Amino acid sequence: MANAPFELKGKTVFVAGHRGMVGSALMRRLAGEGATLLTISRGEVDLRNQAAVDAWFAAKKPQAVFLAAAKVGGIVANNTLRAEFLYDNLAIATNVIQASHANGCEKLMFFGSSCIYPRLAPQPLREDSMLTGPLEPTNEPYAIAKIAGIKMAEAYRSQYGSDFISVMPTNLYGPGDNYHPEYSHVVAALIRRFHEAKLSGASSVVVWGTGTPRREFLYVDDLADACIHLMKTYSSPELVNIGTGEDITIAEFARVVAAAVGYRGEIGFDTSRPDGTPRKLLDVSRLAKLGWRATTSLEDGIKRAYQAFLSETKQAAE
Numbered sequence: 001m002a003n004a005p006f007e008l009k010g011k012t013v014f015v016a017g018h019r020g021m022v023g024s025a026l027m028r029r030l031a032g033e034g035a036t037l038l039t040i041s042r043g044e045v046d047l048r049n050q051a052a053v054d055a056w057f058a059a060k061k062p063q064a065v066f067l068a069a070a071k072v073g074g075i076v077a078n079n080t081l082r083a084e085f086l087y088d089n090l091a092i093a094t095n096v097i098q099a100s101h102a103n104g105c106e107k108l109m110f111f112g113s114s115c116i117y118p119r120l121a122p123q124p125l126r127e128d129s130m131l132t133g134p135l136e137p138t139n140e141p142y143a144i145a146k147i148a149g150i151k152m153a154e155a156y157r158s159q160y161g162s163d164f165i166s167v168m169p170t171n172l173y174g175p176g177d178n179y180h181p182e183y184s185h186v187v188a189a190l191i192r193r194f195h196e197a198k199l200s201g202a203s204s205v206v207v208w209g210t211g212t213p214r215r216e217f218l219y220v221d222d223l224a225d226a227c228i229h230l231m232k233t234y235s236s237p238e239l240v241n242i243g244t245g246e247d248i249t250i251a252e253f254a255r256v257v258a259a260a261v262g263y264r265g266e267i268g269f270d271t272s273r274p275d276g277t278p279r280k281l282l283d284v285s286r287l288a289k290l291g292w293r294a295t296t297s298l299e300d301g302i303k304r305a306y307q308a309f310l311s312e313t314k315q316a317a318e
Contacts, residue, residue, distance in 0.1 A: 006064075006107050006163070006232050009034035014062035016040075016047060016096055017069030021176040021220050022111065022169070026066050029224035038062055048091040050098075057099035065100050065108040066227065067093070067149070072113075072142075072178075072185075079138040079274075089145030097152050101162055108164040109231055110153045112239065114171070114216075114282055116143035124283040127168065127239040136277050154237050163235050167227060170243030170282050174220035174301065175308035187217060190254055191302075191309050194261040204266035205258070208273035211251030216243050216281050219301035222294045229292045243282035244294045253298075260302040 013030060017023040018039040030037055038060055045056045047069050071081075071088040093110065100108045117125045118133030130150070135143045153164040173187035181192065190207065197205045226242045234240065248256070254267050287293075296304075 006235070008064060008228070008232065010036075011063040011106070012036045012038060012061065013064045013066070014038040014060070015066045015068060016092075017067075019176075020068060020070075020072075021172060021174060021178070022068040022223065023066070024176040025174065025220040025224035026068060026227060028221065029228050033228065035064075047095055048088055050091075050095045053095040053099045054102070057103040057105075061103050062100075063106045064231065065096065065105050066231070067096050067108060067110045069096070070111065070146075082141045085139075086141035086145050089142060090148055093145065093149030093152060097149070097156060097164065100164070101156050101160060106163060107231060107235075108153065108162070109227060110149050110164065110166045112146045112150050112166055112168040113142070114168055114241070114243070114280055115139050115277070116146045116168075117280075119277055123279050124245070124281040125241065126283045127241055127286060130239065138274060138276060150239065157237050165230065165234055165236065166239050167230060168239050168241045168282070169223050170216045170218050170241070171280070172218055172220045172223055174305050175312070176220070177305065177309070179309065179313070186215070186250065186253075187257070187302075187305065188309075190257045191261065191306055194258050194263040195306070195309065197265060198261055198263040202265060204268050205254075205263065206268045206270045207250065207254050208270050209250060209275040210271050211249060211254065211269045213250050213275045213277065214247040214279040214281065215250060215253065216245070216247040217253070217298060217301070218243050218294060219296040219304070222296050222301075226287065226292050226294075230287075230290065234290060238286070240286055240290070241282040241284050242287060243284050244298075245282065245284040245288075247279065247281040248298065256298060256302055257306075260299070260306050 013035040045052045119136040121129040150166045156162040177188040178184045179188045179192045
């Protein structure tokens, strides 16, 4: 299929998961596109409920869908809530993709995650390395559900000619992150930990794991910009990685976060905690060829994320 431009202006666009970090970034970015934005809260429509999703789609008929709704979390959440991560994410993907097809949705973007690549796939991770080896055991249920969603988008494209595409974001951070002390991702966890240590005057902060794994981090508003670019210009069954193409050790990253927060104590490592995948860097050459590159530096992004954390925690306390 030729990559004909897809205009968002004047379209009815549904952002599934609009209150999450990715969804809220998409909402910010879509505000300037001249589209009519549709959102639903979980209280209105539970995306795990097929009948409710079908009825809503039949009534609203969105022309474009960003499927950013998912049950997400860090290593502990993924490893502890295994049944929920599998069931919830399978149900959301199945219901929204089928309802989009059944109700004539013109274009859908499904969000995978870089953590679904095989644990020991060659680095940097290329799009074609999916399903070439065993998954990281700690997040296997989430990964399997996300792979099913990607394969579903592919299948609807091949069987029905649906213009459904899938993207594979790297580790994200920014406004709207989850700062839960046990279930958060590494960026939010470190921002919270260093902030609390600064307030309490703690002499040291302990970071989970050895500090040696390498990770790539993308500011969530950069992700949203990449997604709008791809929604407008890309139409193909192949996945597209979205990242910066640069990585950093967790130890180095912790120092960047400490500096942004203004924490000046010692940083130690709890080697009894799991490290997860040894390295995770995306090959973003396909995205670069499609005309997009990240623009927010890690230092600037973390500063913005910390400001967002401060304002979000202040609002929560009021």
